[in-house]
Each structure stands twice: as structure tokens, then as C-alpha cells.
Amino acid sequence: CYIPFELDAKNEVSFRVYDSRGQLVRVLDLGQRMPGRYRIQWDGRDDRGDEGANGVYYIRMNAGESSFLKKAALIK
DSSP: OEEEEEESSOEEEEEEEEETTSOEEEEEEEEEEOSEEEEEEOOSBOTTSOBOOSEEEEEEEEETTEEEEEEEEEOO
């Protein structure tokens, strides 16, 4: 799953992936990023490296004081 995003200002960026029950599955900390367009990849695995089940996931991006939430479907 590719996750595109764009920054207007330099910020600390992180992504958190939650399953449909709201449980945290994966944390992707990207650190400090400059303004621009980016794309990261989530391989469908949790923080332990186990494959996630098919279904709906929620991806929260935090960039500085801003936060964004998107819904995504994992289909293998």
C-alpha cells in the first residue's frame, strides 16, 4: 500500500496504522521532513513483522500540529 503525502512546511512526520477495532497495528516514524511531495509504503505488516489480515485499516498521519486520517483496504 503506497501512501502519498505532501508537506507545506518542515515538520516531524509519523504514520500510525489502526485495524477496524481501533487497535494500533504499525508505527512508521519518518522523522523531520522538508516541504515537498513524498510517498511511503506500508507492506501490510504489524510492528512485529506479522502479516495483517484482509480488511479495513485507518492510517493517521501526524505532521507537526496537524493530523489527517484516511481509510484503506488491505487485500492480498
